[in-house]
Amino acid sequence: MTATKNPFYSNTLQELKILFNTHQLPKSGPELLYNWHHKKKNISPCLTDLAKISIEFVNNHFDFSLPHIDFVQESNDKTVKFLVQLKDGLKVEAVLIPFNGKYTICLSSQVGCAMNCSFCFTGTQGLKRNLGTDEIVGQFILAQRWLTEHRPQDDKILNIVFMGQGEPLHNFDAVKKACDIFLIRHGIGIAPHKITISTAGYLPGLERWKGEMPNINIAVSLHSVIKEKRDVLIPINQRYPIEDVVAFAEKIPQGRTRFVTYEYLLIKDFNDSIDDAHATGIFLKDKNAYISLIPFNPFPGSKYLRPSWDEVEKFKKILDDYQIPTIVRKTKGDEILAACGQLNTKLIKGP
Ligand code: SAH
Numbered sequence: 001m002t003a004t005k006n007p008f009y010s011n012t013l014q015e016l017k018i019l020f021n022t023h024q025l026p027k028s029g030p031e032l033l034y035n036w037h038h039k040k041k042n043i044s045p046c047l048t049d050l051a052k053i054s055i056e057f058v059n060n061h062f063d064f065s066l067p068h069i070d071f072v073q074e075s076n077d078k079t080v081k082f083l084v085q086l087k088d089g090l091k092v093e094a095v096l097i098p099f100n101g102k103y104t105i106c107l108s109s110q111v112g113c114a115m116n117c118s119f120c121f122t123g124t125q126g127l128k129r130n131l132g133t134d135e136i137v138g139q140f141i142l143a144q145r146w147l148t149e150h151r152p153q154d155d156k157i158l159n160i161v162f163m164g165q166g167e168p169l170h171n172f173d174a175v176k177k178a179c180d181i182f183l184i185r186h187g188i189g190i191a192p193h194k195i196t197i198s199t200a201g202y203l204p205g206l207e208r209w210k211g212e213m214p215n216i217n218i219a220v221s222l223h224s225v226i227k228e229k230r231d232v233l234i235p236i237n238q239r240y241p242i243e244d245v246v247a248f249a250e251k252i253p254q255g256r257t258r259f260v261t262y263e264y265l266l267i268k269d270f271n272d273s274i275d276d277a278h279a280t281g282i283f284l285k286d287k288n289a290y291i292s293l294i295p296f297n298p299f300p301g302s303k304y305l306r307p308s309w310d311e312v313e314k315f316k317k318i319l320d321d322y323q324i325p326t327i328v329r330k331t332k333g334d335e336i337l338a339a340c341g342q343l344n345t346k347l348i349k350g351p
């Protein structure tokens with residue numbers, strides 16, 4: 001039986017340093033490897049710069065394999081959706097969302113999701129399994145490689161959002177480690193405030209987030225401040241009520257300009273009325289809140305509908321009156337069902 005190799009893309013720089021140290025290998029190795037694989041995103045092994053003894057160790061010790069891109073869909077607005085196949089055959093999605101010739105990448109953290117939100121495509125699958133750190137980092141690397149190959153003029157990914165499949169705080173360890181890896185200067189080197197973790201309001205995860213990665217942005221899926229409605233939309237509200245989640249988020253010391261983003265999914269005739277807007281305004285005024293209004297993206301079989309732009313504008317106007325900074329998130333990649341958070345591999349027919 002062959003021993004399972006260490007998945008390279010799951011290792012932080014610090015872990016590589018400890019390994020190299022334990023095996024008495026030249027100290028420059030870990031940074032060279034990060035530069036070669038994470039920064040330059042090479043597939044081929046880093047053979048030239050490493051000492052011979054390190055090359056031998058690296059070849060024997062690490063597994064450099066990544067998930068593979070099963071299918072790519074591009075929409076007219078330059079959104080790109082990747083169907084990513086994992087080693088065990090399961091699939092998740094990652095999406096590149098364009099802005100000004102650059103991109104935000106939306107990553108998945110789990111296959112399926114345990115939160116069972118009533119408006120969410122992923123929720124219908126239940127939780128299949130958590131993604132490993134290498135599978136999360138792998139989504140970024142695959143998408144970046146694809147961009148460099150297909151759109152070399154505009155191949156910069158400047159932001160990372162965990163708004164794909166899964167509840168990132170429910171897979172805390174792997175997500176945290178992936179974030180640690182994204183931040184490393186010798187590799188991808190993204191700034192912490194360029195990463196956002198979106199949560200349905202999983203309070204135990206938020207408690208850990210506060211202690212372990214407070215510099216990373218948090219977004220809370222709010223969708224309603226009215227208990228009866230939020231209980232239906234996001235069932236974990238029954239266990240972790242939004243009042244407790246917001247009270248906790250408020251206690252987190254915010255940097256000079258940091259706000260918690262509250263995502264509010266607007267669903268026609270469910271949570272988009274003038275009364276809903278006032279209730280939200282009253283609830284969030286004087287808080288460190290920033291609201292992102294997301295018109296619901298219908299999908300085949302969904303029981304909810306998207307409100308008209310008029311209704312969205314009316315809702316926003318009321319929040320403006322409460323002086324809460326509010327933006328309307330433009331839906332991108334509609335024709336390929338690529339909206340973050342409404343990803344479901346089952347609908348992709350394949351080439
Ligand atoms: N579990 C996390 C992250 C995944 S969902 C969370 O709940 O925040 C990311 C965002 O997409 C959430 O705000 C979610 O409510 C939203 N979303 C889910 N389904 C959607 C749909 N059909 N249309 C628009 N946004 C959706």
